[in-house]
Amino acid sequence: MRFRLFVVIAGLLGFAALQVAAAASKSAHADIVSAKGTQIGTAKITATSKGVKIEVKVTQLTPGEHGIHIHTVGKCEAPAFTTAGGHFNPTSAHHGVHNTQDPHPHLGDLMNLVVDKKGNAKATFLANGVTLGDGPNSLFHDGGTSLVIHAKEDDLMSDPSGNSGDRIACGVIEK
Structure with missing residues (x-):
């Protein structure tokens, strides 16, 4: 009888551990820093049935529209953030939702971030086809990924980065 109880308890503990691990892989975050290295915002990333939802809150940016993309390397060295690599593009697509060449867009392409007159922005984006799990479309592939904000508006069609x-x-995407 004690052995059965032990087996049941061990099974329940194992199941609970799997549930915690699964929940952990359903969300991520990024602390966004400026070229000066100071934190200016955050991004909360959650899994959805179609991809990932990215909720961004930033301050201290110039008013207007800015390109924002998922980049292929999880490294943000200021001031130029070139260490973040190019756009996250595991499907070898063309840049931008308005690009006339197929396939498009990059999985890391997002719509523009609109910054208000006070330098603040709050926006939610959906990155279709991107995952927080395993596989080639995962934000947690070997080397990781980052979220990068650009100085100018993305034209949503020009390769490789929409003239943004x-x-x-930049902010490294972390679990």
Whole structure:
């Protein structure tokens, strides 16, 4: 009888551990820093049935529209953030939702981030086809990924980055 109880308890503990691990892989975050190295915002990333939802809150940016993308390397060395690599593009697509060449867009392409007159922005994006789990479309592939904000508006069609200009802010995507 004690052995059965032990087996049941061990099974329940194992199941609970699997549930905690599964929950952990359903969310991620990024602390977004400026070219000066100071934190100016955050991103909360959660899994959805179609991809990942990215909720961004930032301050201290110039008003207007800015390109924002998932980049292929989880490294944000200021001031230029070139260490973040290019756009996350595991499907070898063309840049931008308005690109006339198929396939498009990159999985890391997002719509523009709109910053208000006070330099603040709060936006939610959906990155279709991206996962927080395993596989080639995972934000946690070997080397990781980052979220990068650019100086200018993304035209949403020009390869490779929509003419969105310099990288002005970056955050490594972490579990």
